[in-house]
Amino acid sequence: xxxxxxxxxxxxxxxxxxxxxxxxxxxxxxxxxxxxxxxxxxxxxxxxxxxxxxxxxxxxxxxxxxxxxxxxxxxxxxxxxxxxxxxxxxxxxxxxxxxxxxxxxxxxxxxxxxxxxxxxxxxxxxxxxxxxxxxxxxxxxxxxxxxxxxxxxxxxxxxxxxxxxxxxxxxxxxxxxxxxxxxxxxxx
Numbered sequence: 001x002x003x004x005x006x007x008x009x010x011x012x013x014x015x016x017x018x019x020x021x022x023x024x025x026x027x028x029x030x031x032x033x034x035x036x037x038x039x040x041x042x043x044x045x046x047x048x049x050x051x052x053x054x055x056x057x058x059x060x061x062x063x064x065x066x067x068x069x070x071x072x073x074x075x076x077x078x079x080x081x082x083x084x085x086x087x088x089x090x091x092x093x094x095x096x097x098x099x100x101x102x103x104x105x106x107x108x109x110x111x112x113x114x115x116x117x118x119x120x121x122x123x124x125x126x127x128x129x130x131x132x133x134x135x136x137x138x139x140x141x142x143x144x145x146x147x148x149x150x151x152x153x154x155x156x157x158x159x160x161x162x163x164x165x166x167x168x169x170x171x172x173x174x175x176x177x178x179x180x181x182x183x184x185x186x187x188x
Contacts, residue, residue: 002062002075002148002180003027004048009057011043018043021057026182030175033184041184042081045153048182049078061149074102077142081153081184083134087127091118091137094126095144102145112140117166131158139167150174152183 004026011019019040035041046052047059053067061072085094095109102108113122116136126134135158142150152171156164175181 002178004066004149004180004182005058005060005063006044006048007058007060009044009047009054009059011040011047011052011055019047019054023057026180028175028178028180030171030181030183033182035184035186037186039186041186042153045078045151045182045184049076049151051078074145075147076149076151077145077147079135079138079142079150079152079155081157085126085134085138087125089126090123091126091129091133091140092122094137095122095140098141099144104145108144108146109140112144113137115143115170116140132160132163135159136163136167147179149180150182152181154185155183156185156187 006022006024009019009022010017022044033041043052047054048066050066050069050073059066061075064072066072092109092113095112096106099105099109113119116139118133118136118140121129121133126137129137135155139155155167159167171181171183
């Protein structure tokens with residue numbers, strides 16, 4: 001059982017408090033993080049993913065600190081809200097590159113692309129993708145190493161209704177399989 005624990009975590013940037021004294025435990029299943037833009041959802045996800053250290057408090061995965069802990073990073077898949085892709089690559093090339101960073105081969109990338117239903121466009125340049133297609137390729141990249149924890153920051157942005165339904169079903173399945181899935185949204 002994989003559990004993320006946030007214990008009295010705060011994060012500030014200069015005089016701006018982005019996250020203030022959050023305590024919660026997130027275990028297997030699907031958890032939604034709802035709040036308006038600017039509420040600190042992305043900052044919290046970045047702390048859970050190990051991209052930001054808390055200014056105070058702790059963030060742990062099964063008791064191990066997340067910040068600067070490579071062994072924990074191998075258990076986490078993250079889909080950031082901002083675009084962090086190379087438009088000159090094809091979808092397949094992007095996911096294969098991420099697979100290789102985890103010491104995996106192209107077969108892992110093919111499985112991840114199939115999971116998010118992007119095989120039909122995998123050989124197109126990312127520059128030609130819609131926002132929803134970019135979201136699904138980022139999702140494939142996050143799934144390529146079969147993580148036990150999946151952190152999704154505004155994953156439904158730019159998706160059409162069919163893509164949203166498919167992603168919701170995928171997240172439900174992953175939660176039922178015992179993965180710890182957290183997604184943020186500003187839309188109820």
